[in-house]
Amino acid sequence: MDDELQPPDSGGVEVQSASTSADPDADSAPSEPDDLLMCRVCRGNDGELYYPCLCTGSIKYVHQECLVQWLKYSKKEKCELCSHKYSFQPIYRPDMPKILPIFEIAKGIVVTLAVMLKTWIIYTLVMMAWLGLVPFTAARIYNFIFYLSFQDIISSPFQLIKVEHVAHDVFKGCILLIIFVCTFISLVWLREQIILGGPQNFLNIDNADEEENEQRPARNDDDGLGGPFDDDSSDEDDEVYGEYMDGRYENADDSQSDDQDDEEVEDENGNVDDNRMMPNPDMMDDADEMDRLERRRQRRRRQRQRDRENANQDQEDNWRDWDRLGEDLTWQRLLGLDGSLIFLEHVFWVISLNTIFTVTFAYIPYRFGHHVLSQLGLYSKIAYFPSITSMLCGYVIIASLTYVAHACVGAMRMKSLYRFLGIMFLIIKVFLLVLIEIGLFPVMCGCWMDVCTLPLFQATLNQRIATFAASPFMSIFLHWMIGMVYVFYSASFVILLREILRPGVLWFMRNLNDPDFNPIQEMIDLPFTRHLRRLVVSTTLFFTTILLIFYIPLTIMTKMAPTVLPYNVSMSADTPLSELSLELLILQIVLPAVLEHAHGRTVIKFVVTKWCYFVGKLLDLDRYLLSDNSANANRPVQPPAAGAGGGLAAEHQALLLLREPRAYEPYVRPAFFAVRIAALLVFMAITTILTSLSAFIVPPIIGRYVVYALSRQTNVHEIYTTGIGFYVLWLVGKLAVVVVKFARSDENDMKTLVWKYTSFSVRAFAACIPISVVLPFVIGTLFQYIFLIPLRLTQNQTALSFPYQDWAMGVLQMKIIAVVIMMGPESWLKTEIEVVINGGIDNFNATRTLFRLTIPVMLYIGSCLAFPVVLCAVYATLTGLSYESQQTMLRYSYPTFMIILMAVCFLQWQMNKLNELAERIKNDRYLVGTQLVNYEKNVNSDTVVVAKS
Template identity: 35%
Template sequence: MEGDICRVCRCEAQSDRPLFHPCICTGSIKWIHQDCLMQWMRYSRKEYCELCGHRFSFTPIYAPDMPRVLPLRYVAGGLLSSVGTAVKYWIHYSMVAVAWLGVVPLTAYRTYRFLFSGSIDMLLTLPIDIFSTENIAIDVFRGCFVAMCTLFTFVGLVWLREQIIHGGGPDWLERDDPPVAVPVVAVAAPVAAQVDPNGNGGDNGQIAALAGGAQDDDNNNNNNNNNDEEHNNNNNNNFVDNNLVQNREAAPAAAAPEPVPEPAEPEQPPLIFPRRGPQEEAARMDAYLRDARIDPERPPPPPQDADDAGDAPEPEAVNEPAEAAAADEANWNPMEWERAAEELTWERLLGLDGSMVFLEHVFWVVSLNTLFIFIFAFCPYSIGNWLVQLLGIISPGKPLLHFHGLLTTLLGYCVIGITLIKLHAIARFLRWRRQRRILGLCYIVVKVSLLSVVEIGVLPLVCGWWLDICSLPMFDASLKDRKASFKAAPGTSLFIHWMFGMVYVYYFASFIVLLREVLRPGVLWFLRNLNDPDFSPIQEMIHLSILRHARRLVASAIIFGSAVLLMLWAPIQILKSGWPTFLPYTLSGDSEVNELSLQLLLLQIILPGFFEQSHTRIWLKGLVRIWCNVVAKVLGIKSYLLGTEPRPNEDEVPPRAQPDLGAGLAAAHQAIMQRDVPVGFQPYDRPPLFAVRLAGLLLLMCVSLVIGSLITLTVPVWIGRYGMALWSMGQHITPPPNAVATGTETPPRPHELYTAAMGTYLCWIISRGIALAVNLFPQGRAVVMERVRHWISVGASYAMAVIMFVLMLGVIPLMFGLLLELVVVVPLRVPLEQTPVLFLWQDWALGVLYTKIATALTLMGPDWTLRRAIEQAYRDGLRDMNLKFIIRELGAPVITCFGLALAIPYALAHSILPIFFTNQVTRILIARQIYPFFLLIAFIIAIIVLQIRQFRKLYVAIKNDKYLVGQRLVNYDHQRKKRTEAAAAAAAAAAAAAAAAAQ
């Protein structure tokens, strides 16, 4: 039998290197040397076994002359050293906090205020005003917002630069000036001779077009492949001629800054570029052919509209100088950048590493804030304000609107963009390559910024206002009310409308994604697929023209506005005429306290539970599929709407349909319709009177939207109102039929948000039951009974969840909310001459919110008993719930702590302390302040306990520093678990025997 060996070095035990078994592992990996384990721990940075998870433990070995109690001078010296280190770190971190949270935002805001004040006096007093203590708190708060804006601007510029580097800039930016053409007839002939005699130039045709100096705009890569999948031989001559003709015809309509260059006269001799080196020319041709190669599996890209030329100056011939690229490549050293990235960390950047280098970073941040505020805020505002005053739109000293500064700044950006276009055209004319590229990049920055503001800010805001205007009759409001609220709080009004607009746009896009999964690829070709992996809105902002973006924005606004009219305004008008007593909706309850508690209950429990149901999307998708099948069958457009179903006996795969010249746009959109699997162009059968059938489809779609919205607005609220009436013990919550006609007072209604939530849940339960009945009844009685038995067993397994529900969502939130009410709200808000009234319903609703916050903080905090119990309860779930574990480890400790925190102060204030205090005012004051006093005492005790633990750690550290000579690995006792289990079994048997003897 072989001896025990180390699991790391595979050596046996020696006199100076004994073997240990420090973990639960057995067999050949049980033993290990201490030095081998220390080396492994040093490299792996783990203090536990990777196989069994047991944490290794060591026992310290001290010097023989170590005293039993450390001398006082050692303890005092270590304590003073620790205090000095703590003070040094405290001073350093205070400097870091003052610099980043005080100096940076304060200088940012006061520089911003100085630039926009326009006063010469502030220029003279600027150094004093920056560090003035007047209104310093509010200035720091506002400065944080200004600094965040500059930070986002900097990050946006860096990200836009990365997008241009990786995705490429627009074609007019990447192209260079055409070199001086040299007429060489003898050299051009061999190049032209390389064209295929059949007229299909293929790659050679593209080489000839490049060498011949043919000029074209950014549409020259949108050629159609009209051959087989294995070949890519395009008729390049027709391709170039057609694109040139299209560009000449589209240039006037596009309102380009400059006209498209005319093609060369036919009588001129052929021109070529000066010859390059063979390696350079070969690399250039390979890159061009690689970019021009077309994937046969993908449909041809859509032809670019004529208005694309209106975005930028006129495109030019391709001629990227290799010398500049080679020089940039020679100057780039990746090792230096990697070393800089390794040295600069967040701790070093912010100053958390203990060094003073962060002062330099603070200086650079302050400088960048000032520079960004001046360039991106003050300059556009000044230009816009100058233009507004020049045009006489406003009088001096009178603002244009509530948001005069924002609108003026946007106007200034528009002027800057137009100016950059003109300057770019001048630089192109003067052949200033570097200046032209800088101006082009500046124009891209301005263009992307304006488009981002329009698409993210303006479009949702318009949708939010349109939603509000169309829903005014539903809430019995008017435009005067909205105007008054806007004048009272313009910023809040804009934010609320923008938020509702963003929610509407998001759910509209989600519904479009659902439609793409049902409809034939290509039906929704005019809508962008946001889930497409190749879709990048920033790249579209960079490459597409302003006119195309404007057209898309107008189309999006029309679609969103029409949907709001169909789904909101039309149903409301129908309800007003057909059921006048149903509206308006009530947005305020009869009790303010109940309204607050029900809002918290709705937001924390009801709505999250409803929106997390996966059945909602499945049902909606099935409903859309049924509607599409019915409409397609009625109109006879199933092939167009849902696609042609494949034949079951069809073995051969039909050849791919060749799209015609006008199908490029549709094919390109159809290639990205499905979000899971990309599908190419799918042909469909075109029935007679196709346009009339499409008109009927649109009409049925509009009618269906109106009917569906009418049902959604009425049925859940109507059911919820009567459900709330039953819950309120028969209270009349709907107005009588003659209330409107007779003018009698309408009884108070509950908040419609709660009635809608209750009605939605009831509708969900009813529809779920109907769906189950429809699925089960056709399967027979045996299947139904088996399913019922299964539900009974599942309900029995969930019976324990009721107890957990009462504890976790009943007792604990109630005690938590009541405790915070007594500790914070009552001492601060209730005067001594008034009696506090506790609303348990409101305290419970607030306690639910507090419990969720406390649970989240516990899960993010350190590892301790309560966190492990919560994580274990989450892992077990409802079906595998261990009720004993939850009550013992989670419910009992929390309820005990809250119960003692509620009971002990109350007992002292109302039973013991009144013996010593007879004054009634003093008793009331004690009863009010005893809960905050106990909280303060608990906080002080916690600090004292923490300091005692820290002192013990300091004592051990001093002892280890003075007398520790080594550590010895501790062996794992494999018999300890068996002894523990045997002792527990013996105790249980003894308890059972004692109980039997007692009986």
């Protein structure tokens, strides 16, 4: 059966068999029977049919209109089967001249230049407004509000536009605007979170009253005996039943406006809900309890009806405005990139809103905190960050006053103000908690880590205090960054542990991978005391791990291996090796190789699993630590015992609060379980100390030995020695893995592995020298001759060559050039680089890489290096220049040659633009249409039209 191409409305191409193939030898004449002369898209045979590609059979011919529609739909330019690119021949008017008049081209150039000038003026005005005027005004208004009194502002308003410290104020204003925009977006998002998922009893008085009524004890029976609904779990059952009844009634109301199919679906869903959510009917025989449930359901239904009516009313009032705003306002119109001057109004609004934001969210809390601290006599004693301290103190005071006012307003039954104050308090509460979690806690971890690592750098606490006093902002930022990195990697390690350990072992830590985990929502719902308790627990846990990882191992090192400490972290040295930026090699060669091919996550997971297995076997806790998924895979899930879980509502509450996987894996609890857990913690501490001790000692020693063996230098930054040490350890580990594979393989596998690694070694060695040595050296040398030598040296100075430095700089430049090429347009160089990247190490083609990538690039760069030398030598021979003049000429010939080469490329680019301009003018004035070109083998002829009458 032949291939069949469906029309565009069918959604794709349907290939039924492979009998239809691309036949380049097919005759161009339509010799097929009449039943094959049909369009591949519409399957019709009327009108003009074309054969634009290599395909034959029933998909050979196509209408031009159908193909154009299909190409617009598929967004492709080639045939999906034969990959032949379709071509269209333009059709021009008969009076079109062969060569466009110079007046037409000049007119087009003038119009293009006018459009460019207009665009440049518009973009300049927009950039001056948004990147100059707005930040400058924001910084000046901030300074006026905080540092000038009201009398000073009234007496000298022109200080706002003085030209002193403009660059500083613009930079400061950009930071303030970024804070303003982020805060504004966060406030809008947080308000929606509070309204949708916040505690309704804290926002609505009616819900608060209902909760108080529901918390009252239920009435007992007349005989004084407790019924089945007297406990807490039965109250939760009542709520679930009420929600179930609400869902049934709401589904019944909604189904009246739907068709019969929707009603059947809802009936089926109702049956599922009956089986899943409805409590036991035997427990609902008490008439009083049924009445109470009915009243509660009616209250909930009325409340939801009122909320639905309010939401519908708001939507009816605002939908026209929002639709018009979405149609009119775009990013181009908002920023002014469309050419209109409406953006000036937006600039004014941004400045005004920023002023209001500064006064409301910065100045007012600052004044509150400043007044309270001044009254207490503490403000004058604050040596660092007095403004920030006053602002935070003001927020705490405002939050306290808001909470008290919220309670008073609730007692006075003022619904709107009660809701406003509730939202305001929750926003301030979330802001303070986020500041503690993301700001204060990482700074505390960073400072504690700095204190614990003082022996590592042979520093003292007084030196750290002096550093903080000299630059407090930078010190706080560095400690915050170090703390954030530590917290991030600690969280990543905990996530890895959850994949290994049995569900329930880490019950005391939150599961960050839980899709239901929402920290902002927890900050909204949970009380501040709960968060404070979590902060204390987290601080204790993190500080203890920092002690085990840093302080105790470093203390042991000072006793056992004092020659390893301190680490050399001095950034200044007199040797050429330290003068060279070796961090480029660490960042560009060592770290990418280690991170990409070391499989650190897999190795850590394997080591932790083995450790848990052996230690668990030793302490008889292996069933407690490790997950036994294979044993539980086919085990049926046992339903919970009746009455053991507190009823259906308790199960739902457990599901809502559960942060662990739902699958329960039982374990054997041995005797003296608490003692065994304590011993497990001791083993964990000892393992952590030994691992950290090995990481502090082994890599630096290996790195120092390698650096000394290569350069005979000892005063090298420790980041280089440590990085080289880890790299050597990684190579040893990879070699050990290969040896283990050889040891565990049989004879056939041995031959396969020997051939694999031998082939890889030969290919790697063949490509290693040109790619990793010659090419970076040539690139670095060319960069030195073009940029550094002419700029750094005077006429009487002689350039000194450092091949090692040129090679190191060439490595970085080669990677930058490769990234730029990959981001640029399609070219042969980009194609070859993509082939090397996609092939990977196992499929590395050394021959193709050498002859189609490395050698052409080396020849081109070598020509750039050799051409100025040859030219200067020929010129010196012909003119008889002296050696000094020849060297001076050679020194400046490289940048001159580069400028000429760039000018030639620029002229070529401009010629292409002129050709495109001429083609566009010709198409605008003389183009009638386009005609699909038939495929003709080795023939470039005009369009041949096949007509079927």
